[in-house]
Amino acid sequence: MLSKKTKYGLKALTYLASQKDKKPVQIAEIAKQENISQKFLESILLSLRKTGFLGSKKGKGGGYYLIKNPNEVLMTDIMRVLEGPIAMVPCVSLNFYEKCDDCPSEDTCSVHMLMLKVRDSTLEVYRNNTLADLII
């Protein structure tokens, strides 16, 4: 299941991406328009800024804005920051690899092979979609 954090994050990014200009948008505005708890959204936007997706401006007239053009932002990168690993098991994760402690070998693990296929098919979707594709 997609976490609320990811869902809210995607909605906020899309909201920013659909702005005419690149002027900062306030948290309060995004929160209200997208039905998101403002404080929760605040922490999400903060993490998106720290990971280089958003810029921010303090003080009056401040807010958040996109750093790159929407069509340059791959869904793979967004999803990894918001949701974490794209793979369903750590042992098939490209960016968050971990060995499973309950498996003697990955070569003979039935789950491993299946989840590799799922990962690849999901990756293909994320690699072929940018933030721009989320704008209706």
Place this chain on the structure above:
Amino acid sequence: MLSKKTKYGLKALTYLASQKDKKPVQIAEIAKQENISQKFLESILLSLRKTGFLGSKKGKGGGYYLIKNPNEVLMTDIMRVLEGPIAMVPCVSLNFYEKCDDCPSEDTCSVHMLMLKVRDSTLEVYRNNTLADLII
């Protein structure tokens, strides 16, 4: 992330599928071979029996066995029983549909469209794999 329940369930099903004959296999044997807590596995196998994937036999020489041939068991069906919805959001789920309470409309939801694509690509994997494909 794949839950342990699903992972263990898949391993257990694969273990049963790779048996030569269809004689019942005891929980204890599967638990030991696959490094799974026996009591936890017990509840998983129970749910797989109640959903028609496994048969069971009580008493001495009892255990669990597959009802169908491994190549007749689609991964879609297994995953829905073990893990639940294949979709990452309820509003794009075929079998567990639910409206999102924070979205005014699905047609204008950026998350909805993306998750529809992810669901379809994942479904394609599960529809093209059976339990037999998990056997190494």
Place this chain on the structure above:
DNA sequence: ATTTACCCTATAGATTTTATAGGAATTACA
């Protein structure tokens, strides 16, 4: 100065996941 708005950390509440406990019911077999 004062107001506006982001910055940051800690923590609490809710939910889900991951088991564990303990006994009841059933079967095989001596």
Place this chain on the structure above:
DNA sequence: TGTAATTCCTATAAAATCTATAGGGTAAAT
């Protein structure tokens, strides 16, 4: 007929994760 083996079932506890909320700090604009 008795006994050991094995699944069946419900309840509940422990742990982890998710979803916020609280409250003050910091920088910028006017």
